[in-house]
Amino acid sequence: MKIATWNVNSVKARCTHLTNWLKTASPDVVLLQELKCITEEFPRLEIEAAGYQSAVIGQKAYNGVAILAKEKIEDPVFALPGEQPDDQARYVEGTVSGVRIASIYLPNGNPIASPKFTYKLDFMERLYRRGKELLATEAPVVLGGDWNVCPTDEDVWDLKAMAKDALVQPETRAAFRKILYQGWTDAIRTLHPHERIYTYWDYFQNRFARDHGLRIDHLLLSPRAADRLIAAGVDRTPRALEKPSDHTPAWCELS
């Protein structure tokens, strides 16, 4: 079972890239972020034609997440459980072939001296609580998405330039570790412990060609899912196309 996550930076602008990639990569499940369209305008028909069902929560202009799957998506939930419903479409969860899977668009959080950073940390606390509930089920679970977190210095090309960025702050990393240490396995880092691996390259300054990137798209596996982990990686091919997203798909394969 191949599960991928891809921040497409507008699903409408990237529809052709997406459907072509579905055909060539043929993942069983794809987690999308930054749809940038309302739910009703999600290109459901094009994606169905490629052989995928979808569970979608969108909103106007910003955010928006989806799960695409070849098999049925059962019991979808369209928000992070919390006190009051979120006005930002950043979380969808569903079950595919017995695996509980979430597509997460974690808040960017910049600038750090603003309510946006607080919102990011609050969101991570809510995710921590949801993670605890999901682990308690002892089911195979995958928390995938654009986490907007560089877990360690190895996940950053230019540390100096990123020093004040929300993606590398000690509080951000601590909140990520707090989730990870509940018992999750970072699929890509576990199988590639000492490689420079990036999933995002800024549009500025030809960063992709120079491989000046960040690793911010992650797939976290519960113990039952981690037991089945056989491969993981990053597919850089869509990032090299004309008019690409600034992110490229990260994926893992479970037996």
Next chain:
DNA sequence: ATGGTCGGGCTCCGA
């Protein structure tokens, strides 16, 4: 120190 590039929706915001 700054500005470089995108997408969306409207003359600016978020990344």
